[in-house]
Amino acid sequence: MARYTGPKSKIARKFREPIFGPDKALERKNYPPGMHGVSKRRGKQSEYAVQLQEKQKAKYTYGVLERQFANLFDKAASKEGITGENLLKFLEARLDNAVYRLGIAPTRAGARQLVGHKHITVNGQVVNIPSYSVRPGDIIAVRERSKTLEAVTNSVAGRKQNKYSWLEWDANELTGKFLNYPNRDEIPENIKEQLIVELYSK
Template identity: 60%
Template sequence: MARYTGPKTKISRIFGEPILGNGKWLGKNSNPPGQHGAARKRKTLGEYALQLREKQKAKYTYGLLERQFRKTFEEAQRLKGVTGENLIKLLEARLDNTVFRMGLTASRPEARQLVSHKHITVNGEVMNVPSYSCKPGDVIAYKAKSADNSSVTSKSRGKNPKFSWLDWNEGDKKGTFITYPERESVPENIKEQLIVELYSK
């Protein structure tokens, strides 16, 4: 499936925040992309534009294309509870995002590659589908051969303790998806209610 492979800083400049990396160049040039940069007069965004912008931000952040994002939203609608919060929970439960949150890679694209190249197992079985939705109790680990491969494990940076819905044991190279996260625990600056309003039109 196609993925965005263009300049990450350009996308970050559109949204004014480092959604595709550390944003180290954002301080040098935080103007929106375009020929005239900051000098260009930009209209105040309307309601639809704000909603669309929020959806695009979520798609770029989690690395989904439109059809896959729409299917995730429809699944969130079918679940009990608040649709917007369900959407964030489903996006956070993706295997590539879980691998990233566990600190095995520095970015979601790297986590996606790690999964696609069959370095990760779920409950003892090799899983190469980045969009696999983790369930509470799922055990995520390196494949035995990959755990001894320094080029694979060298990208590990340790799990952030604030992600309490995940557990990772560095000694065993194994972790657990404990539960779906609560919205306030997810640090991403996404206004999910705007996405719900957009798809409800």
Template identity: 60%
Template sequence: MARYTGPKTKISRIFGEPILGNGKYLGKNSNPPGQHGMTRKRKTLGEYALQLREKQKAKYTYGVLERQFRGTFQEAARRKGATGENLIKLLEARLDNTVYRLGLAASRPAARQLVSHKHITVNGHVVNVPSYQLTPGDIISITQRTADSEALMGQVKGKNPKINWLDWNEGELKGTFVAYPERESVPENIREQLIVELYSK
């Protein structure tokens, strides 16, 4: 399975946001990467550059490569409603992202690894596909061997109460994908309309 394995801080410096980590180095060196940093001649980005930048931000945030991202966008365009909001809903409904939102992993890459290594079940069945699309009512849990592992269970921090489209039962270690999230509930700083404009060219 392809995924980005390069330097995370470099990507965060491109966008000026800690989209791939805690961003602890952004304060020391917040200039864009490259030999010239902010001293490049063209300091204002054009329309296409802004749209492309927003698409790249969404891809890196959710850990999706180009072909899969385009497929997700096409599915969002087929559905009823605003394409941009549908895109965010589909990205949030990915299994790896949901595992991260439930607090079972500290980051999306860590959540992806949990799924790939068969630590996660959906409706009682082991699913090892990080891009698996959840639907409302699906129950996400961890396998028994994971529950018996102190190292893995030590990483469980619980769900953020602001994530209101997921329900987490700490006693049973089970989460429920209640509904697709509304756009205003998703904390990611992504201007999805720019992505729609980019793919509409």
């Protein structure tokens, strides 16, 4: 299963956002990495650089590699509606992201691991592909024998009230339902999707 395995704090500092979850290094050093630190004057970025950075931010946030991301963009462009919003909807519908949003795992990386290790089912069937696209009406659940996993119980115990209107959660059964694709204003990620569309339009 291909995934990003490089330094996470450095990436978070580059974008000045906790892309991979809470990060003490980012809190201590809220400026880009590099030998010159905060004192280095950085030249104005080109339009292309700004667009590319936004695409990289989206890729790191959702844990998607280049080819997967390009395929998702093509799918979003061919669907009716606003391409950028379609792209974010498809990213939100990834199984690993849905598991994370439901609170079964505290991070997307943790959710990806749970899926990959066959702890998650969709409509009663084990699915171990993190990029699997869930559809409205799909039931996402923790596998029966995995419900006592410490990683799952700790994450669920720290779960707050359901924050996402497109997901339904049953705490007793450890199951969630993907109700519908979210609207753009419901997705909390700070991503300027129009810049990504402009990049791919070149």
